[in-house]
Structure formats: structure tokens, C-alpha cells
Amino acid sequence: MKKVVLFFADGTEEVEALTVVDVLRRAGAELTVVGVGTREVVGSHGIRITADIAETELTAYDFDMVIVPGGLPGTTHLDESAVVDTVLREVHARGGILAAICAAPLVLGKRGYLQGKEAICYPGFESHLIGATLSERRVCRDGNVITAAGMGVALDFALTLTEALYGTEKAESLRRSVLAD
Secondary structure, eight states: OOEEEEEEETTOOHHHHHHHHHHHHHHTOEEEEEEESOSEEEOTTSOEEEOSEEGGGOOOOOOSEEEEOOOTTHHHHHHHOHHHHHHHHHHHHTTOEEEEETTTHHHHHHTTTTTTOEEOOSTTOGGGSTTOEEOSSSEEEETTEEEEOOGGGHHHHHHHHHHHHHOHHHHHHHHHHHHTO
């Protein structure tokens, strides 16, 4: 079973986070939602979320993938979190997958994880993709980095994460089941 962590802060875009949680749990991932600042968080559209744990309760960093969803001011809170920074550093050092959507690729860009990579983000945040080549794709995978443009591609983003963890066959099977085709 693949271990995944998704960080959720006050002001996180709910669809970007919860679509990923739903799809990856359907795929079989052991996905932990970590609340930044507190376990009880409120998304960018006022939806209250109870995270699995608060960031202060996180004791192990042995994840296969770390996900930072966008939304404002959620992205700012994720960018300022020392725990998010530590987990990104640990997962990256082990060759794990770093994933970000919407404004959140700035978290990866500011730390140098996009250097030499193709990446995408929500329009207006491109200057934070330091060292990256801006992609024309709405969901972009370059090696161990996956980025996406925004809420409108949350399902495609989640399925790309599934493919990165479990392969094309699993991702296609899930795609068919959630799109009922």
C-alpha cells in the first residue's frame, strides 16, 4: 500500500483537496490528510474539514507522495509551514512524488523542486515556478513532480497521481468507474 500525505490549511480549495483524497483512497492508497495549524480547518469556500491529524501530530515522513492543494490563503499557509517544508524535503530526498495544483506549485517552485522541470499552475502564479519550463498541459507530470492548473482539472490531477503510484491500468479502471463509461 502506498503512503500519501495531503496537507490542508485554512483557505485550501476544497475540490482540489477532496477529489484527490477520494480518488487515491479508492485506488487503495493509505492517504493521511494533515491539517496545517489545526485539525479542524475551513476551506476557501467555507466548508469545514476535520483532518485525520494536525501537523503537530505528524511523526513519520516516509511517504511515497506529498500533495499540496491550492486555494487562497491556503497556499500561503502551506508555504509558511515548517512541517510541510520538512515533509517535502524528506519525500524529495527519497525520490518520492511531489504534487501541487492551482497556486500551490509556488510551494514547490520556491524550494527549487521545479528546477529543470516542466510545470503548470493557476494563471498569475507563473513567476513562482522558479527554474521550470511552463507547460501548455493542464496536468503536467515531469519525473517525480506533478502539477496542475486548477480546480477544473482536479479529477484529471487525481487520476494522474493514481497512475504515478499504481500504473496506467489502475488509473484507467478508476477513470472508467468514476466517469461511468
